Amino acid sequence: xxxxxxxxxxxxxxxxxxxxxxxxxxxxxxxxxxxxxxxxxxxxxxxxxxxxxxxxxxxxxxxxxxxxxxxxxxxxxxxxxxxxxxxxxxxxxxxxxxxxxxxxxxxxxxxxxxxxxxxxxxxxxxxxxxxxxxxxxxxxxxxxxxxxxxxxxxxxxxxxxxxxxxxxxxxxxxxxxxxxxxxxxxxxxxxxxxxxxxxxxxxxxxxxxxxxxxxxxxxxxxxxxxxxxxxxxxxxxxxxxxxxxxxxxxxxxxxxxxxxxxxxxxxxxxxxxxxxxxxxxxxxxxxxxxxxxxxxxxxxxxxxxxxxxxxxxxxxxxxxxxxxxxxxxxxxxxxxxxxxxxxxxxxxxxxxxxxxxxxxxxxxxxxxxxxxxxxxxxxxxxxxxxxxxxxxxxxxxxxxxxxxxxxxxxxxxxxxxx
Amino acid sequence: xxxxxxxxxxxxxxxxxxxxxxxxxxxxxxxxxxxxxxxxxxxxxxxxxxxxxxxxxxxxxxxxxxxxxxxxxxxxxxxxxxxxxxxxxxxxxxxxxxxxxxxxxxxxxxxxxxxxxxxxxxxxxxxxxxxxxxxxxxxxxxxxxxxxxxxxxxxxxxxxxxxxxxxxxxxxxxxxxxxxxxxxxxxxxxxxxxxxxxxxxxxxxxxxxxxxxxxxxxxxxxxxxxxxxxxxxxxxxxxxxxxxxxxxxxxxxxxxxxxxxxxxxxxxxxxxxxxxxxxxxxxxxxxxxxxxxxxxxxxxxxxxxxxxxxxxxxxxxxxxxxxxxxxxxxxxxxxxxxxxxxxxxxxxxxxxx
Ligand SMILES: Cc1ncc(C[n+]2csc(CCOP(=O)(O)OP(=O)(O)O)c2C)c(N)n1
Ligand SMILES: [Mg+2]
Numbered sequence: 001x002x003x004x005x006x007x008x009x010x011x012x013x014x015x016x017x018x019x020x021x022x023x024x025x026x027x028x029x030x031x032x033x034x035x036x037x038x039x040x041x042x043x044x045x046x047x048x049x050x051x052x053x054x055x056x057x058x059x060x061x062x063x064x065x066x067x068x069x070x071x072x073x074x075x076x077x078x079x080x081x082x083x084x085x086x087x088x089x090x091x092x093x094x095x096x097x098x099x100x101x102x103x104x105x106x107x108x109x110x111x112x113x114x115x116x117x118x119x120x121x122x123x124x125x126x127x128x129x130x131x132x133x134x135x136x137x138x139x140x141x142x143x144x145x146x147x148x149x150x151x152x153x154x155x156x157x158x159x160x161x162x163x164x165x166x167x168x169x170x171x172x173x174x175x176x177x178x179x180x181x182x183x184x185x186x187x188x189x190x191x192x193x194x195x196x197x198x199x200x201x202x203x204x205x206x207x208x209x210x211x212x213x214x215x216x217x218x219x220x221x222x223x224x225x226x227x228x229x230x231x232x233x234x235x236x237x238x239x240x241x242x243x244x245x246x247x248x249x250x251x252x253x254x255x256x257x258x259x260x261x262x263x264x265x266x267x268x269x270x271x272x273x274x275x276x277x278x279x280x281x282x283x284x285x286x287x288x289x290x291x292x293x294x295x296x297x298x299x300x301x302x303x304x305x306x307x308x309x310x311x312x313x314x315x316x317x318x319x320x321x322x323x324x325x326x327x328x329x330x331x332x333x334x335x336x337x338x339x340x341x342x343x344x345x346x347x348x349x350x351x352x353x354x355x356x357x358x359x360x361x362x363x364x365x366x367x368x369x370x371x372x373x374x375x376x377x378x379x380x381x382x383x384x385x386x387x388x389x390x391x392x393x394x395x396x397x398x399x400x401x402x403x404x405x406x407x408x409x410x411x412x413x414x415x416x417x418x
Numbered sequence: 419x420x421x422x423x424x425x426x427x428x429x430x431x432x433x434x435x436x437x438x439x440x441x442x443x444x445x446x447x448x449x450x451x452x453x454x455x456x457x458x459x460x461x462x463x464x465x466x467x468x469x470x471x472x473x474x475x476x477x478x479x480x481x482x483x484x485x486x487x488x489x490x491x492x493x494x495x496x497x498x499x500x501x502x503x504x505x506x507x508x509x510x511x512x513x514x515x516x517x518x519x520x521x522x523x524x525x526x527x528x529x530x531x532x533x534x535x536x537x538x539x540x541x542x543x544x545x546x547x548x549x550x551x552x553x554x555x556x557x558x559x560x561x562x563x564x565x566x567x568x569x570x571x572x573x574x575x576x577x578x579x580x581x582x583x584x585x586x587x588x589x590x591x592x593x594x595x596x597x598x599x600x601x602x603x604x605x606x607x608x609x610x611x612x613x614x615x616x617x618x619x620x621x622x623x624x625x626x627x628x629x630x631x632x633x634x635x636x637x638x639x640x641x642x643x644x645x646x647x648x649x650x651x652x653x654x655x656x657x658x659x660x661x662x663x664x665x666x667x668x669x670x671x672x673x674x675x676x677x678x679x680x681x682x683x684x685x686x687x688x689x690x691x692x693x694x695x696x697x698x699x700x701x702x703x704x705x706x707x708x709x710x711x712x713x714x715x716x717x718x719x720x721x722x723x724x725x726x727x728x729x730x731x732x733x734x735x736x737x738x739x740x741x742x743x744x745x746x747x748x749x750x751x752x753x754x755x756x757x758x759x760x761x762x763x764x765x766x767x768x769x770x771x
Contacts, residue, residue, distance in 0.1 A: 092747065093565030145746030156567045156745030172569040173527065215530070244483030245420075322482055379746045384753065388741050395740075413752060418709045418740045 021193035022186075022228040047264050050276040050287035058347035059282065064111070065340070065349040066358060068281055071110040072102040072337050073362045075127035078136060081366050082126065082143060086316045090374070091143040095157045098127040100311035103336035104237050105131040107284025108205060108304075112292045118166040118188075118204040120181035123158035123315075125170030128207060132165045136369035146376035153379045154387065166202070174208070174242075175217035178234070181206035182221045185232035185301075192298070203231040203295040211242020213262050214251060219269075222303065226270040229300035233291045236262050236305045237278065243314045244322045266303030278306030279334040282343070309334075384413030421476035421518075422467075422490065422497045450625050455589075456618040458596035459489050459557075463519065465631045466603040467497055470517060473603055476508050477521030477558075486523045487559060487618055505531035505556075509538045512554040512608075519603060522558035525574045525612065539608040540583030555602045557611035560588075561656065561706050562754055564616075568742035571750075573707035575654070578610040579684040579716070585609045585637055586684040588654035592622040594681055597635030605637060614656040640687035642694065646676035649764060650694040652717050653704040654680040657755075661704055664760035671770055683713060691717060692724035699730040700767055704760055709737040734763050 060068075079097040086095050098105065101124075109119060109131035121128040129139050134150060142149025143157055150162050160170040168184055171177035184204040191200035212218060213236055225232045240247045251260035266273025272294075276287045284306055291302035309331035313320030344350040350358075385405075388394065392405035395417045409415035467473045474497075475490060484491040505528075508518035522528045528535065535556060542550045562571040579586045585607055589595040595613070602609035627633060643658055644665055653661040658679045665675035676694050680687065695701050701721050703714035714735035721733060739753045765771050 093563075093567065093745070094570070142745075151745075153746030153749070154567075154744045156565070159567055159569070159745070172567075173530070175530075243486075244479055379744070379749055381748070381752065384739065384744070384749055385741060 047273040050274055050283050062349040065344050068106050069340050070358045071106040071131055075102040075130055077362050077366045094315045096124040096315045097312045098124050101237055101308045103281035103284050104278050104306045104308055107281040108235055108288040111285040112288040117202050118168050118184040120168040120177035120206050121170045122208055123172050125160045129160045129167055132167055134162050134165050136365055137372045140369040140373040141376050144373040146373055147379045148376040174212040175215035178206045178217045178221045182225055182232055185230040188231050201296045203292055205233045205235055207235050210238040210247045222269040225301040231295035232301045234303045237308050238305055239308050239310045263303055263305035271301045271303055273303045276306050278308030279336045281336055281340050381413035382411045385410055420481040421474050422493050423474035450623045452621045453592040453624045454621045455592050455595050458592040459599055462596045462599040466600055473517045475519045478523050480521050506534045509534050512552045513550050517553045519555045525558055525560040526570050536581050540581050551606050552608045553606045554608045555611055559615035560612035561614050567745040571743035575612055575683055576707055576712045587682045588612045590655055590658040590679050592624050593628045597633050601634040601637050617656050637682050638685035640681055640690040641679045643679040644677040646674040648674045648698055649700040650676045650698045651702045652678045657704045660757050663757045667761045668764055688720050691720055695721050695725045696728045699728055701733040702764055704736045706738050708740045731767050736760050736763050
């Protein structure tokens with residue numbers, strides 16, 4: 001609280017108008033030279049295709065390539081294990097797998113983000129969490145509903161949170177996570193611009209699907225991000241389907257096009273829109289590196305549309321009857337993992353033995369996390385009434401005048417709380 | 419988002435699925451027949467679309483996917499699809515005389531459209547001094563489901579029931595679902611129709627009368643689902659089934675339970691509730707929602723107002739625990755009411771423990 005006040009006077013004096021730091025500079029307050037240049041650049045290349053990596057000579061080190069490869073394999077193996085565990089009744093409810101889309105999570109999160117950056121995700125969140133560095137043990141335990149999970153078994157598959165790693169949440173409602181991520185970006189900008197914390201250059205990345213681009217929060221957030229030049233990156237994982245609704249049946253075409261291009265909506269809101277092959281981790285990485293650097297420099301948001309595909313049904317409960325075999329085969333042939341593998345071998349970034357070792361180490365990690373989750377204890381009944389309020393006085397006062405949370409049964413989960 | 423609307427008579431083709439549903443219904447040469455809740459809803463939608471070409475269905479996945487819970491099965495093939503997006507449009511079209519049935523994949527998602535329901539649909543008739551009417555139905559599964567945690571598992575009945583201008587229905591069995599959905603579609607006002615995912619596959623015996631294409635139940639009238647003399651249990655939707663099971667259990671203790679199936683929670687059938695309590699002198703309310711400001715609170719208020727002197731014991735409530743729904747099974751289990759809870763509380767009311 002104190003630094004906020006002192007910095008206010010530092011930033012502007014005139015009253016406590018903290019949002020002044022966020023207003024777009026218009027009229028007499030001309031944009032700075034740097035900002036003008038960026039603006040011009042964004043207009044000059046309003047939307048673009050990120051170059052595909054295949055045509056180039058190796059642009060990454062062997063170490064980086066191995067790190068990205070391992071992350072993608074871990075994502076895939078983890079999800080395939082989830083399917084087995086779901087069918088064995090170890091996890092329940094709705095479980096949405098990410099298989100096929102790994103290049104996006106890896107190319108953005110693993111390749112470009114720091115631990116203190118933020119990501120917001122959807123119900124399809126396990127692999128985003130893994131790429132961010134959260135241990136497979138904690139994630140699997142959450143899926144098993146165990147006390148050792150990211151949220152002690154309270155959140156489950158669709159609601160992963162980890163404050164330490166900047167995982168803002170898995171959100172079950174489509175569009176819900178976008179403004180939440182934007183709020184984190186706003187906080188980062190606020191720290192820098194209002195509280196004078198020059199080190200605050202964290203960015204927030206919002207992941208969501210093609211279907212979600214037809215809900216209001218998406219457009220509202222694009223506007224605010226652009227208006228306040230927030231360090232926010234919108235990553236649309238366009239896998240062509242929203243459950244059983246095909247993207248082309250749900251979305252009107254962009255002007256002059258045969259089909260809808262989501263990345264073209266960026267420039268309309270004043271930010272670059274980038275189209276990238278979401279099955280090519282190096283292309284994703286390249287687009288994300290640029291967007292993250294731009295955000296860190298304080299130059300504002302970017303919209304990235306990554307064309308990708310999920311190799312399984314919408315959730316493990318989805319019979320997946322509407323997608324054609326041809327379409328599935330088309331994308332299976334573009335599986336991001338063999339693609340990177342071929343690239344690494346071709347450019348001498350790894351040997352067959354190196355890759356076999358990576359696979360073995362992933363297999364061991366996935367087996368370990370299942371064993372760990374299985375052996376972990378279930379939540380105690382004491383958890384039942386905890387975490388509803390940060391201040392449990394919210395449960396009110398009991399007939400004997402004490403707060404209800406002080407009643408003997410509270411920690412046993414048996415107290416009367418209303 | 420999609421909508422299904424009746425095309426010209428010439429293009430009406432009955433799908434395989436719809437035909438099967440009809441054949442099942444058509445087996446009414448007998449006095450009674452079995453009907454699932456899903457077929458009750460499907461046939462009600464089908465018949466009402468057939469009857470009135472202003473009735474159309476709009477929602478997510480109501481077309482090719484046949485509805486997330488297959489309630490609209492066969493209707494795409496029969497009526498054809500036109501596409502658009504969604505609650506606000508539906509409300510706007512209702513203001514102009516169409517009769518949309520909005521399917522929410524689950525009522526959890528209706529929160530996205532709460533402004534259109536509460537501020538637009540519910541209030542326009544009043545604000546416009548009767549110039550605008552809103553003959554719309556909002557329907558879909560409501561209430562806790564299994565293993566889906568805080569955001570997908572909750573009961574919105576008390577939310578909607580607190581809004582002037584909305585009618586709110588919570589059907590229990592096949593008869594309720596069929597008769598009340600038809601009534602809701604024919605009603606000139608906005609109706610919120612709260613189904614339950616867990617009930618869709620349940621089968622109930624229905625009479626020939628229920629299968630008549632003009633079978634409609636009155637909105638605002640409760641049903642005595644089981645007669646009894648010692649204790650009134652008031653419930654709605656899935657919980658009526660719980661109450662019936664508890665009643666059978668309590669019979670063994672010699673407690674004769676009357677079960678009131680509310681059917682509609684707004685308007686609330688005060689007379690039926692009060693009359694039952696005047697007979698039994700004891701009241702227990704059952705719901706899956708949270709206790710504070712819930713259905714039970716309202717029903718107890720009604721009984722205190724209408725039948726206070728007839729009460730022989732303080733009324734009791736069985737509700738969900740006042741927490742967001744946890745994911746882990748043991749916690750989820752502890753957060754929800756069970757038949758055994760109803761039995762336990764009822765016994766307590768008779769000092770049987
Ligand atoms: C507000 C809201 N409405 C409906 C749903 C049901 N629903 C779950 S996933 C989904 C489709 C989302 O598709 P997309 O954004 O393309 O993401 P993907 O599943 O392909 O990753 C829908 C409609 C929801 N979760 N939230
Ligand atoms: Mg999608």
